[in-house]
Amino acid sequence: MNSELINQVKKLNITLNKGCTNDQLEDLEKALGYKLPEDFLKFYSFINGYAEDCSFERQRIWDSERIISEFLDYNDEYIRFSDYVLNAPWIGISKKDDKIHIGAGFRNEFDGETDIIANNFTEFIELIVINSDKLY
Numbered sequence: 001m002n003s004e005l006i007n008q009v010k011k012l013n014i015t016l017n018k019g020c021t022n023d024q025l026e027d028l029e030k031a032l033g034y035k036l037p038e039d040f041l042k043f044y045s046f047i048n049g050y051a052e053d054c055s056f057e058r059q060r061i062w063d064s065e066r067i068i069s070e071f072l073d074y075n076d077e078y079i080r081f082s083d084y085v086l087n088a089p090w091i092g093i094s095k096k097d098d099k100i101h102i103g104a105g106f107r108n109e110f111d112g113e114t115d116i117i118a119n120n121f122t123e124f125i126e127l128i129v130i131n132s133d134k135l136y
Contacts, residue, residue, distance in 0.1 A: 001039040001122045006046050008129045017048040017063050024048070024064055031068045032079055034095055040081075040121040049081075059084045059091065059128060059135040078103065078114070082124075084136055091117065091124065091135070100124045102135070 010016065020028070025041055049063035061082050062070070070080045078101060080092035089104045100118035103110060117134045118124040127134055 001042045001125065005122065005125055005129065006043065009043075009047060009125060012129070014054055015051040017051045019046040020044045020048045020064055028064045028068060032071055034079060036079075037093070037098060037121055039125075040093070043121065043125060058131055061128070074110075076110075082135075089136065093121070 022045075025036075025044060028044075029036055044064060047061075049061045049066065051063075054060055059082050062080075067079065067081050074080065077095045078090075078092035079095065080090045082091040083089070089102050091100060091102050093099070094101050094114070097116075098120070099116045100121065100123065101114035102117045103114040105111070118127060
């Protein structure tokens with residue numbers, strides 16, 4: 001992920017959290033039991049998700065604490081990091097193929113069906129910047 005793409009996210013008129021420290025990123029990976037992709041780690045070192053809830057306007061990127069909380073709540077193959085209007089839909093990394101998937105529903109509603117919307121986290125951020133229909 002390049003700095004220009006991160007700067008484009010910063011220009012989206014959304015209040016952002018300051019980036020994670022190295023210790024926070026290590027804690028995130030430890031809690032998930034998963035080695036996160038380098039582009040994900042780079043993004044989160046600059047931006048630890050959105051500081052405001054804009055999920056009724058656009059896909060919202062979560063902070064690292066929410067990622068851990070949701071992962072522990074669902075305990076499945078997806079590391080969710082984004083949602084739109086109360087998890088319908090949510091977006092996450094599959095621990096099986098490292099691709100970015102979109103699914104819908106809370107834990108008791110999720111039927112296991114997802115679609116791949118990006119091959120990596122950088123492609124996902126490119127979709128965020130243009131507010132692509134693929135996110136919804």
